[in-house]
Amino acid sequence: MDLVVVGHKRLLDLNEIEEFRAQAYKNAKLYKEKNNCWHGNRIMPRQFEPGKQVLLFKSRLKLFPGKLKSRWLGPFEVAQVYSHGAISIKDLKTWVTFKVNGQCLKHYWGVHVDRDKQSIDP
The missing domain is CATH 1.10.287 (Helix Hairpins)
Structure with missing residues (x-):
């Protein structure tokens, strides 16, 4: 070698x-x-305008998430749109206004569904 x-x-x-x-x-x-x-x-770019209704994504950590529960809260009304992507939304029940990230929102096109019900009425 x-x-x-x-x-x-x-x-x-x-x-x-x-x-x-x-x-x-x-x-x-x-x-x-x-x-x-x-x-x-x-x-797809989403453009939010004041006065339109939106849904807010519920991103809390849950240990036992329900399979059929919706992860979207709302509807909320857009109060103000900021240039850096933040959006002020207003709760339609309590009239409280708070800022959220625009990526956590989507447009709301339908009617309100009562999600507190336990059974379906025929």
């Missing part, structure tokens, strides 16, 4: 592994960029 030849081969193998790692990193980065672009193009 020649230690110089073995050492030289070992360095070549390490360089080859480093090239594979760099190529894998580059491929993963390209994949993520392409995937983000694809998903970003499919996001």
Whole structure:
């Protein structure tokens, strides 16, 4: 065994592994960029105007979430829209106004459903 030849081969193998790692990193980065672009193009922009009704996403941590319970609260009325993405909404029952992130809202198109009922009337 020649230690110089073995050492030289070992360095070549390490360089080859480093090239594979760099190529894998580059491929993963390209994949993520392409995937983000694809998903970003499919996001529909939501424009909220004062006076319109919206639903608020309920994002509290629940240990035992109900399967059929809605995760949306509301309806609320948009009071003011800020330029940085925050929106002031007003509760229609208590008339309390508070700010929320605009990404937690969606437009409300329907009529109010009483979610406190325990049974369905025929």
